[in-house]
Amino acid sequence: MSALLDVQDLSVDFPTRRGRLHALDRVSLSIQPGEILGVVGESGAGKSLTGAAIIGLLEPPGVIVGGQVSLEGRRIDKLPPEQMRRIRGRQIGAVFQDPLTTLNPLYTVGRQLVETMQTHLGLSDRDAKARAVQWLVDVGIPGAAERVDAYPHEFSGGMRQRVVIALALCAEPKLVIADEPTTALDVSIQAQVIALLRRLAREHGTAVLLVTHDMGVIAETCDRVAVMYAGRVIEVGSVAAVVHRPSHPYTEGLMASIPALRARVDRLAQIDGAMPRLNAIPPGCAYNPRCPKVFERCRHDRPNLMPAKETQAACWLYAEGAVHG
Amino acid sequence: MLGAATASYRGRICVRGISAIPAFIISRILQAIPVLLIVGFIAFALFAFVGDPVNIMLGTSYTEADRVRMTHELGLDQPFLVQYIKFIWAVLHGEFGVSYRLARPVSSLIAERLPATAELSLAAALFAMLVGIPAGVYTGIYRNAFTSRVFMVLSLVGVSLPTFLIGILLILVFSVLLGWLPSYGRGTTVAIGGWTTGLLTVSGLKALVLPAITLGLFQMTLIMRLVRAEMLEVLRSDYIKFARARGLTNRAIYFGHALKNTLVPVITVAGLQLGGIVAFSIVTETVFQWPGMGLLLVQSIQVGDIPVMSTYLLLVAVLFVIINLIVDMLYFAVDPRLRVGRAR
Ligand SMILES: Nc1ncnc2c1ncn2[C@@H]1O[C@H](COP(=O)(O)OP(=O)(O)O)[C@@H](O)[C@H]1O
Ligand code: SF4
Ligand SMILES: [Mg+2]
Numbered sequence: 187m188s189a190l191l192d193v194q195d196l197s198v199d200f201p202t203r204r205g206r207l208h209a210l211d212r213v214s215l216s217i218q219p220g221e222i223l224g225v226v227g228e229s230g231a232g233k234s235l236t237g238a239a240i241i242g243l244l245e246p247p248g249v250i251v252g253g254q255v256s257l258e259g260r261r262i263d264k265l266p267p268e269q270m271r272r273i274r275g276r277q278i279g280a281v282f283q284d285p286l287t288t289l290n291p292l293y294t295v296g297r298q299l300v301e302t303m304q305t306h307l308g309l310s311d312r313d314a315k316a317r318a319v320q321w322l323v324d325v326g327i328p329g330a331a332e333r334v335d336a337y338p339h340e341f342s343g344g345m346r347q348r349v350v351i352a353l354a355l356c357a358e359p360k361l362v363i364a365d366e367p368t369t370a371l372d373v374s375i376q377a378q379v380i381a382l383l384r385r386l387a388r389e390h391g392t393a394v395l396l397v398t399h400d401m402g403v404i405a406e407t408c409d410r411v412a413v414m415y416a417g418r419v420i421e422v423g424s425v426a427a428v429v430h431r432p433s434h435p436y437t438e439g440l441m442a443s444i445p446a447l448r449a450r451v452d453r454l455a456q457i458d459g460a461m462p463r464l465n466a467i468p469p470g471c472a473y474n475p476r477c478p479k480v481f482e483r484c485r486h487d488r489p490n491l492m493p494a495k496e497t498q499a500a501c502w503l504y505a506e507g508a509v510h511g
Numbered sequence: 512m513l514g515a516a517t518a519s520y521r522g523r524i525c526v527r528g529i530s531a532i533p534a535f536i537i538s539r540i541l542q543a544i545p546v547l548l549i550v551g552f553i554a555f556a557l558f559a560f561v562g563d564p565v566n567i568m569l570g571t572s573y574t575e576a577d578r579v580r581m582t583h584e585l586g587l588d589q590p591f592l593v594q595y596i597k598f599i600w601a602v603l604h605g606e607f608g609v610s611y612r613l614a615r616p617v618s619s620l621i622a623e624r625l626p627a628t629a630e631l632s633l634a635a636a637l638f639a640m641l642v643g644i645p646a647g648v649y650t651g652i653y654r655n656a657f658t659s660r661v662f663m664v665l666s667l668v669g670v671s672l673p674t675f676l677i678g679i680l681l682i683l684v685f686s687v688l689l690g691w692l693p694s695y696g697r698g699t700t701v702a703i704g705g706w707t708t709g710l711l712t713v714s715g716l717k718a719l720v721l722p723a724i725t726l727g728l729f730q731m732t733l734i735m736r737l738v739r740a741e742m743l744e745v746l747r748s749d750y751i752k753f754a755r756a757r758g759l760t761n762r763a764i765y766f767g768h769a770l771k772n773t774l775v776p777v778i779t780v781a782g783l784q785l786g787g788i789v790a791f792s793i794v795t796e797t798v799f800q801w802p803g804m805g806l807l808l809v810q811s812i813q814v815g816d817i818p819v820m821s822t823y824l825l826l827v828a829v830l831f832v833i834i835n836l837i838v839d840m841l842y843f844a845v846d847p848r849l850r851v852g853r854a855r
Contacts, residue, residue, distance in 0.1 A: 241756060243752065243755055243756060271755075271758050271759075271760065271761075272758060273758070274755065274756055274757065274758035275756065275757040275758030275759070276758055279756075279757075280753070280756035280757075282749060282752070282753055282756070284749060287748065287749035287750060288749050288750055288753045289750055289753070290750040290754065290768050290771075290772070291750070291772070291846075291847070291848060292768075292771050292772060292845065292846060292847065293768070293771075294847075301759065301763065301767075302757045302758075302759070305757070305758060305759055305760065305763070306758060337847040337848070339847070339848050350753070353753075353757060354757075357757075357758070
């Protein structure tokens, strides 16, 4: 099976007055058609930047300095802006974190759906309006036929995120990047919104890159999961392997520190120390100051992803000939 | 990150209240009445306490009997409150008294001068908005482009130079040196009913250019800077990022989503500034000898022609009240969140 999205060695820098910050360092991941890939990691690990870089919406001064992004085998990281615009929404949709600020307050939700579909699908006004209503029905907005003419502020946070999901899917993209789609929502409705996203993705065969803090969501929703740390993907594999039989010492610590699966990575990480700031990433393995299994090589050489037990992990423990396992 | 509690509080479902619109307008009109009464009082106080109309109208040689008779004819021997009520009553009937200087009803003087000022102010306002808004959008989007920097420097000049100096400089360049445009007057005007317009003749339009630019330049630069600042703010917002993530065209993003969101603050300032245009037309009309109300006012102040002055004051007050009302109604048209009691 060939990958839908293939990210290879993607590096993103922020040039600052005091030198360049390497925010993403050779990030690699791939998503198969229809697959749901979870991305976890502490705040500042680079999850959002990865999503932004994929859809070509890095904010200056952030800049891609290396690697490539391919969609269905075609490179998209160097496309002219107008071609990249046609990919956004149409090939790759996006769901943002805070539905209260994601929708334009001055446009009705119907208008925002209609303009998205008309931009990409060239529908007539009537067809687009009819489809807008259908989308609202599909994402579970009660009274969709009337609510299509309502403004965002007339919806609750959960309902607004449903509208955002409709907007992300309405031009029928093959991939949706959902960046912590429930973090800003009331705890009581988070599960519903994730369930909706999963159901629609399955129905439409849409692949999802799902950034989340919630290991429970990962376990229930995702096919595979990537763990990020200090701007790198440090482990990637099937959900079962990464959650229950992780290879990377950081992932081990992460999983061990979570008493129940329904918990947030962010709040409960009890590994000693903190993730380094971008301007203070140590040489060698970025995790080495905190790693219980650190050894000499870790302090000089930076490991890339390599086969490790059941997953791929960026850890010298799994280097060929290593004896430390 | 938003706490879940805040999220649910902020996301509470709101109910729409279309019927709020007429009620809102009526309440605004009711609120304006005290304002107008107070301005009316000041205008009347001008009458009653500044200068002595009897003196002015009698000239230099008169007897005490003449003086008493004149005082009685003008109603100035009646109690203060009675005079005020009579004044308001007369104003409500369109009677603003008689100009001391020209011995003609102020209402007809104003009616003669109104078209000139209205056309000048309108032209200046159009200039300010039609140039200021696109320039603000442009400099907001391409904030580092060379043209944007040129615009910003020019706008500094526009904000800091006084109106009369700009008028004189424009006259110097375009009338004296280049000889393209007239330096004073309205050119040839055409009367349509009671309205004399300069908009239908070439010389009238030519005569309008320099005064309109002079009058509107300050407002133009102000609107441009405001639109630019708002644009920069809005372009950082999540809904603009999301609009990009949906693959909308730049045109739809900049001139639809972004511009519309900059409008609410722009409407406020632009509305007040357009009122300012009429007030500032005094200077411009003097520089260009534009036969409008501002020039009439200046001539009246020079000789203490109180009825004209107080009428002008009243008119400007009414104008500001009307502009405020329009601004409030435009809010309603632009921002759906105002249509509920308090959405946020
Ligand atoms: N404009 C910027 N300038 C400098 N550093 C930035 C900028 N934007 C993001 N970063 C850094 O990039 C890193 C990754 O950020 P992000 O992808 O948002 O993390 P998260 O995994 O929490 O989504 C963070 O350390 C952040 O400080
Ligand atoms: S490379 Fe070394 S320091 Fe890094 S995680 Fe593996 S063992 Fe720990
Ligand atoms: Mg993030």
